Amino acid sequence: MKKPVTKLDGLLFDKDGTLFDFHATWSAWAKGLIVTLAEGRPGVAEALAAALEFDLEAERFRPGSPAIASPNREVVACVAGALGTADVDAVEAVLDYHARHAPLSPAVPLAPLLEGLRAQGLILGVMTNDSESTAHVHLKAAGVAELFDFVAGYDSGYGAKPEPGPLLAFARAHGLRPGRVAMVGDSTHDLLAGRAAGMQTLAVLTGAAGAGELAPFADHVLAHIGEIPDWLAA
Known part of the structure; x- marks a missing residue:
């Protein structure tokens, strides 16, 4: 049985396979x-x-x-x-x-989704095991860089997933309780990091892993990040 959704103050997204179809x-x-x-x-x-x-x-x-x-x-x-x-x-x-210069393919139209989430008062971040500089390039190319309050890569000084360090850095940077943040990702690395940080874990199926692999580590599994607003409303 999936856990009920605790009120959220922040969403921390993986990049590849989550914001962008892998x-x-x-x-x-x-x-x-x-x-x-x-x-x-x-x-x-x-x-x-x-x-x-x-x-x-x-x-x-x-x-x-x-x-x-x-x-x-x-x-x-x-x-x-x-x-x-x-x-x-x-x-x-x-x-x-x-x-x-990768041919970025957003999982869903990103700007309207992220703007809607911010309008609900949510703090948004990105934590990727790619480099931080590449993450900034990709977010800027997708036209959504200004919609994120936090961007970190494996080389940002907080560690890399599945360790919880970079996730907790996001929470600390914005004064958020980890339990009121959801880690959103397409891999077990993302979800294990979220669990270790004491965050809610939200899996999406726009990466290489299937629902059967992700479900044991996720509080909820969605087809893609475009379903997050309905998930929050429910």
């Missing part, structure tokens, strides 16, 4: 990245696809891919290993460049 955005990005880095070398393309757990034929990430929820630096290390280079910083610079 496969529509990142599978297209991965295909282009692999082609670029492989430079026509089939063996390298296969090694990159294996490291990222990306199905080249289906052009889709597999459920266990590190790109789904791991901190960006871990994804960089996987790519560097596939390329056979120890210069992780150089690889990170390349990935950051490509990530900033």
